[in-house]
Amino acid sequence: MVQILVIEDDEGICSFLQVELEHEEFSVQVANTGRQGIEKFSEATKNGNPVDLILLDVMLPELNGFEVLRRIRKVSTVPVIMLTARSETYDKVSGLDSGADDYLTKPFEIEELLARIRTILRRMKPSLTVRGLSLNTASMEVEINGDIISLSKTEFLVLKLLLEHKNTVLTRDKIISEVWGTNHYIEENSVDVxxxxxxxxxxxxxxxxxxTTVRGSGYIIKDVL
Incomplete structure (x- = not known):
């Protein structure tokens, strides 16, 4: 699951972003100061679950957004979208020159932010590609001949598993174990659904x-039919 770190001192905005992003199947951490943001970013990296994208406010207590970005850029190329109520061209240029990947002025529509996040993730994350179909492992989208198809979390996990084991028949039990885990009772026909x-x-x-359905066994995705 894609890890997003929100560094924002407005708790109302933080709560709103966390709800909306988690609804889109992102994992979200929140920090309310610049220093706390750097600490959470470092902890995630050390724990082997690194942040995939940062939403960074400019006007922060302790360390402002530009300083936070400067410090992060010393150790990482993680994508950063800067959020600010200041719309001056100088601030936008400063943010982009400091290494931000995008810049969004408050107030903004959540649909625009989500679109920008998906665009960045498409560029940054590898895809699994078979027979002209590419599965973006960050945005959970399928691209076929330029057409973008959105998937639910479970659809994504099932397709990703089959692509990772292409040319191999996966039983329904194997798919259930990998996608839902062993702590849940899932009927085999859920895989068929x-x-x-x-x-x-x-x-x-x-x-x-x-x-392809392999009768009596399970499912397979082949490089060539």
């Missing part, structure tokens, strides 16, 4: 059945 969902979204664009 999500494969149908994926086929309904993918097959018309690919022009063929992308996920």
């Amino acid at each position: 999500y494969v149908r969902y994926l086929r309904s979204k993918i097959d018309d664009f690919v022009g063929e059945e992308f996920i």
Whole structure:
């Protein structure tokens, strides 16, 4: 799951962003000061669960956003979107020159922020590609011949698993174990349901059945039919 760190001193904005981002299946951490933001970023890196993208306010207590960005850029190229109520060109130029990947002025529509996040993640994260289909492992989107298809979290996990094990038949039990885990009781036909969902979204664009059923065994994605 993509890890997003929100560094913002306005608790109302933090809560709003956390709810909206988690609804979009992102994992969210929040920091209310510049120093706390740097600490959380460092802790995540040390714990082996690094931050994938930062939303960074400019006007922060203790350390302002420009200083936070400067320190982070010494150790990381993690994508950063700066958020600020200041719309002056100088501030935008300063942020971009300091290494920000994008700059958004408050107030903003959440749809615009989400679109910018997805655009950056498409550039930054690798894709799994088979037969003209590319699965972006950060934005949880499928691209086929320039068409972008959004997936739910479970659809993404099922497709990702099959792509990672292409040319190998995966049993329903294996898919359930990897996608839902062993602590939940999931009926085998749940796998069939999500494969149908994926086929309904993918097959018309690919022009063929992308996920092959192996009767009595499970499912497979092949490099070549």
